[in-house]
Amino acid sequence: MIRYSVMWKFKPSDGRTPKETAEDVKEKYESLKGLIPGLLNIEVGINRNDSATTYDAIMIADFESWKALADYKADTLRDNVREYADNLAESRVRVEYER
Numbered sequence: 001m002i003r004y005s006v007m008w009k010f011k012p013s014d015g016r017t018p019k020e021t022a023e024d025v026k027e028k029y030e031s032l033k034g035l036i037p038g039l040l041n042i043e044v045g046i047n048r049n050d051s052a053t054t055y056d057a058i059m060i061a062d063f064e065s066w067k068a069l070a071d072y073k074a075d076t077l078r079d080n081v082r083e084y085a086d087n088l089a090e091s092r093v094r095v096e097y098e099r
Contacts, residue, residue, distance in 0.1 A: 001040070001099045002063040004072075007055040011090040021088050022046045022057040028081045029059050036075050038068025055093075062099075069096065 008025065010018035026044035033042050042061040047054050063069040072078055086092065 002066055002069050002096065003099050004059075004061045004063065004069055004094070004096050006059045006092060006094045008057050008085060008089045009054075009091045010056045010088050013088055018056045019046060025057060025059075025081075025085045025088070028084060032077060032081065035077055036072050038064045039072055040064055055091075066098075 008022070010021040010025075012018060013021065016024075022044075023046060026046060029044050030042055032039065040062040042059065044057055044059045046057050061072070063072060
């Protein structure tokens with residue numbers, strides 16, 4: 001199994017706080033479950049720690065293979081959500097590893 005993790009630090013935008021943006025991104029990413037072959041699970045957690053050194057949200061997704069992860073990254077549905085999140089992010093980091 002392959003685990004894919006992304007963390008975001010969101011900037012305030014359109015009168016919304018970073019936490020409000022994180023909630024919106026959570027809804028959009030979690031709606032992908034069951035729509036993309038090979039995506040076994042996807043979860044977005046909202047950080048409740050307000051320290052300046054933290055990120056606002058983390059997405060953890062599990063895939064059946066490296067190919068499934070590559071297919072996910074090429075999927076238009078995922079790409080639309082990624083673009084939305086990236087446009088609202090101040091920074092983003094990711095980790096991919098085999099479990």
